[in-house]
Amino acid sequence: MSKDTNFSAFSLCAGKKLVIFERPAIMGILNISTDSFYDGGRYSSIDAAVGRAEQLAADGADIIDIGASSSKPGSPIASADDEISRLHPTIERIRRSLPDTIISVDTYLAATAAAAVESGADMINDISGGQFDGDMFETVAQLQVPYILMHTSGKPDEMQQKCGYNDIVQDMCLYFSERLNRLYSLGAKDVWIDPGFGFGKTLEQNFELLDRLDELTAAFREPLVAALSRKSMIYRKLGTTPDKALDGTIALNTKALMLGARIVRVHDPKPAAETIKLLFD
Numbered sequence: 001m002s003k004d005t006n007f008s009a010f011s012l013c014a015g016k017k018l019v020i021f022e023r024p025a026i027m028g029i030l031n032i033s034t035d036s037f038y039d040g041g042r043y044s045s046i047d048a049a050v051g052r053a054e055q056l057a058a059d060g061a062d063i064i065d066i067g068a069s070s071s072k073p074g075s076p077i078a079s080a081d082d083e084i085s086r087l088h089p090t091i092e093r094i095r096r097s098l099p100d101t102i103i104s105v106d107t108y109l110a111a112t113a114a115a116a117v118e119s120g121a122d123m124i125n126d127i128s129g130g131q132f133d134g135d136m137f138e139t140v141a142q143l144q145v146p147y148i149l150m151h152t153s154g155k156p157d158e159m160q161q162k163c164g165y166n167d168i169v170q171d172m173c174l175y176f177s178e179r180l181n182r183l184y185s186l187g188a189k190d191v192w193i194d195p196g197f198g199f200g201k202t203l204e205q206n207f208e209l210l211d212r213l214d215e216l217t218a219a220f221r222e223p224l225v226a227a228l229s230r231k232s233m234i235y236r237k238l239g240t241t242p243d244k245a246l247d248g249t250i251a252l253n254t255k256a257l258m259l260g261a262r263i264v265r266v267h268d269p270k271p272a273a274e275t276i277k278l279l280f281d
Contacts, residue, residue, distance in 0.1 A: 029056075030052055083112040129150050146191070210228075210256065230267055
């Protein structure tokens with residue numbers, strides 16, 4: 001892997017504000033569900049969630065990505081009513097506490113997306129790439145909010161049985177191209193792409209995808225999100241657990257950034273901020 005830390009700045013319209021990123025951006029993960037694979041239940045109360053959001057921002061997160069339902073392999077499909085009831089008061093409190101921080105909501109349900117934006121969220125992070133709710137693309141286009149388009153092969157309860165690819169990168173390029181064309185035809189703006197590490201991929205496929213990440217970053221103008229934090233591809237390969245996967249996360253984030261990722265989505269913003277400072281400042 002050759003060292004190339006030339007970075008192309010990119011922008012994002014968050015509400016009425018244009019945000020320009022002159023170095024890679026950091027998304028801090030805030031799980032307010034009770035069953036997330038790493039920190040489920042820690043931030044399910046509003047006070048705990050707000051405190052965690054404040055810490056994520058203090059540690060360097062540019063974006064707080066709030067998830068109200070688990071999407072780990074085997075999880076059932078979420079309920080929009082349940083997500084909205086958890087998200088609404090949390091978003092409102094975080095918005096008051098962190099008025100200048102970008103708030104993203106991790107959901108694949110159009111109703112949740114619309115309600116979250118009404119509550120004060122700035123963008124939507126959809127693990128399904130519009131596959132689980134046929135109204136999602138139209139909704140984000142109408143809302144005119146930034147949207148993260150992720151690759152997955154199926155719903156969380158079935159995706160690990162759908163890991164067959166002719167060529168994982170070529171198949172992914174087709175997947176993104178088709179969906180980007182539809183989003184832009186509807187008038188969507190500020191779309192980012194996420195290759196979906198851990199979603200519908202074997203351990204070996206995840207590492208092949210990481211090794212070839214530069215092919216994706218070269219193929220698309222859209223900024224690429226690397227969401228590797230504490231995932232099973234790290235702790236399974238190392239024979240450990242999610243709570244001991246921070247060092248591995250830093251290593252793989254470094255590789256992803258060197259191969260062109262422009263956003264890292266992490267549980268631990270401070271090490272990510274230090275990595276970015278060392279590589280890009």
